[in-house]
Structure formats: C-alpha cells, structure tokens
Amino acid sequence: MRRLVSADNLLIATLWARVLEDAGVRCEIRNRFIGAALGELPADCVSPEIWILNERDLNAATLLLDELRTPRGLAAWRCPRCAEELEGQFYQCWNCATTQHQRG
Ligand SMILES: [Zn+2]
Structure with missing residues (x-):
C-alpha cells in the first residue's frame, strides 16, 4: 500500500x-x-x-x-458523416447533427 x-x-x-x-x-x-x-x-x-x-x-x-x-481542451474532431471539422467542446455536428460518440 x-x-x-x-x-x-x-x-x-x-x-x-x-x-x-x-x-x-x-x-x-x-x-x-x-x-x-x-x-x-x-x-x-x-x-x-x-x-x-x-x-x-x-x-x-x-x-x-x-x-x-490539469484538464486540457478536448480534442477537435471531424464529423464522420459530412467531414466537418469541429471543436472539441461541441458534442454534435452543427452541420448534420451527427453526435460525437458515433464517430470511429
Ligand atoms: Zn456532420
């Protein structure tokens, strides 16, 4: 211990x-x-x-x-559906409404 x-x-x-x-x-x-x-x-x-x-x-x-x-900013992600580049704090694609957990 x-x-x-x-x-x-x-x-x-x-x-x-x-x-x-x-x-x-x-x-x-x-x-x-x-x-x-x-x-x-x-x-x-x-x-x-x-x-x-x-x-x-x-x-x-x-x-x-x-x-x-020491939390860092959330990583940016690319929408798997429309390939929009999104800031890490956005949970959902503003363009096509795909949510982040659907990626990958
Ligand atoms: Zn999208």
Missing part, C-alpha cells in the same frame, strides 16, 4: 479512484468516514486520500492524476 494523493473532497477522490480503477490501478479511498465520525474538524483535516495497492502502479497512477488535475 502506498499513499498516492489526498483529494479536496470525497467527490473528487471518488472520481479519481474510479478513473484509476478503470485504468487497471487498484486503489482505495481512506479517511472516507472520518469526516462523519469527527464532524467538528475542519474539512482540510479529513481530506480523503487515495492509496494504491501495488507500488508498481505508482508511475501510471501519477500520470493519470496529472492529466485529471
């Missing part, structure tokens, strides 16, 4: 843990219940932590977290 990172709140910790698990990094969230048990403590004393089970996952996990914490 190795502590990977502490998150600002449980919501973020849960999100990060899910992404890590999806990538094959086994991890768990600690301090999950301390906040409820010690309700008077300020939130920053009970930040949830993400621990990884296998040290060999440390590099991959660190890279994943870096990407999560």
Whole structure:
C-alpha cells in the first residue's frame, strides 16, 4: 500500500479512484468516514486520500492524476458523416447533427 494523493473532497477522490480503477490501478479511498465520525474538524483535516495497492502502479497512477488535475481542451474532431471539422467542446455536428460518440 502506498499513499498516492489526498483529494479536496470525497467527490473528487471518488472520481479519481474510479478513473484509476478503470485504468487497471487498484486503489482505495481512506479517511472516507472520518469526516462523519469527527464532524467538528475542519474539512482540510479529513481530506480523503487515495492509496494504491501495488507500488508498481505508482508511475501510471501519477500520470493519470496529472492529466485529471490539469484538464486540457478536448480534442477537435471531424464529423464522420459530412467531414466537418469541429471543436472539441461541441458534442454534435452543427452541420448534420451527427453526435460525437458515433464517430470511429
Ligand atoms: Zn456532420
């Protein structure tokens, strides 16, 4: 077991843990219940932590977290139907209404 990172709140910790698990990094969230048990403590004393089970996952996990914490712009995409070039934030082609998840 190795502590990977502490998150600002449980919501973020849960999100990060899910992404890590999806990538094959086994991890768990600690301090999950301390906040409820010690309700008077300020939130920053009970930040949830993400621990990884296998040290060999440390590099991959660190890279994943870096990407999560510094979100880049979504990649531009080309509509598979009409070949329109679209900005990453657009989910749907403005030209022919093809949605992005239909590509590929
Ligand atoms: Zn289109």
